[in-house]
Amino acid sequence: MTVRVQPDLFDAGAELGRFAQDRTDVGAVVSFTGVVRDTRGDLQEMLIEHYPGMTESAIARIADEAMQRWALADVLVIHRYGPLKPGEPIMMVATASAHRAAAFAAADFLMDYLKSRAPFWKKEITVGGGSWVAAKAADEDALKRW
Amino acid sequence: MNIVYFAWVRERIGLPQETVETDAATVQDLIAELCAREDRYAAAFADTSALRVALDQELSDFSAPLAGVSEVAFFPPMTGG
Numbered sequence: 001m002t003v004r005v006q007p008d009l010f011d012a013g014a015e016l017g018r019f020a021q022d023r024t025d026v027g028a029v030v031s032f033t034g035v036v037r038d039t040r041g042d043l044q045e046m047l048i049e050h051y052p053g054m055t056e057s058a059i060a061r062i063a064d065e066a067m068q069r070w071a072l073a074d075v076l077v078i079h080r081y082g083p084l085k086p087g088e089p090i091m092m093v094a095t096a097s098a099h100r101a102a103a104f105a106a107a108d109f110l111m112d113y114l115k116s117r118a119p120f121w122k123k124e125i126t127v128g129g130g131s132w133v134a135a136k137a138a139d140e141d142a143l144k145r146w
Numbered sequence: 147m148n149i150v151y152f153a154w155v156r157e158r159i160g161l162p163q164e165t166v167e168t169d170a171a172t173v174q175d176l177i178a179e180l181c182a183r184e185d186r187y188a189a190a191f192a193d194t195s196a197l198r199v200a201l202d203q204e205l206s207d208f209s210a211p212l213a214g215v216s217e218v219a220f221f222p223p224m225t226g227g
Contacts, residue, residue, distance in 0.1 A: 034227055049152055049153055050226075051150070051152060051200070051203070051219060051221070053203055054200060054203035054204075054219070057203060079226065090227075091226070091227060111227055114226050114227045115224070115225070115226050115227035116223070116224055116226075117205070117224065117226075118224060118226040118227075119152070119200070119219075119221065119224050119226070120224055120225060120226030120227075121152055121153035121221065121222065121224065121225055122225045122226075123153070132153055132154045132222065132225075133225045134222075134223075134225070135222070135223035135224065135225050140223070
């Protein structure tokens with residue numbers, strides 16, 4: 001299991017390649033990459049704040065939970081913080097398992113929990129100023145699926 | 147006790163963190179003490195349903211006791227991923 005919380009840009013393709021290489025015990029690798037989206041065409045940057053210390057422990061706990069629920073060979077979580085540009089990756093998760101159902105389900109679970117239980121906050125910076133992204137009720141509801 | 151604030155809570159209070167001397171028994175009591183100090187706290191804590199609290203970096207709730215807690219964090223619902 002690997003958890004990285006970092007300001008630096010990462011290459012999701014290269015990360016996935018490293019995650020999957022030299023494995024002969026898995027039949028399925030699933031990944032998700034979250035990207036900074038400019039919904040209205042005026043986004044200058046996305047500022048991501050986090051709670052150092054709690055962030056790492058919260059993500060590790062979520063990843064541990066995924067490892068317990070599904071037969072996973074490995075889990076990768078990368079989440080950035082600081083100022084991010086539109087089109088840049090914000091975060092990624094990857095799961096490796098013998099079979100695809102477990103890999104897909106675990107990746108979905110990780111995303112739902114990272115969204116609402118890992119201490120990150122997004123602020124959209126536009127020419128007009130900054131505004132904090134509000135959590136959606138649907139994000140909290142998504143946790144009930146698990 | 148160390149208190150830390152994030153996102154718009156930090157902006158509204160105007161501080162990322164502070165150390166306070168308090169005898170507050172619960173999170174709710176601590177909020178009441180802070181709100182009595184200055185308007186900016188009252189503004190930040192006006193609607194606690196829009197807030198979350200962590201005690202020593204574990205998500206908790208507003209009725210939780212503060213005995214033995216060294217760090218309290220207040221922040222809006224998280225928006226990771």
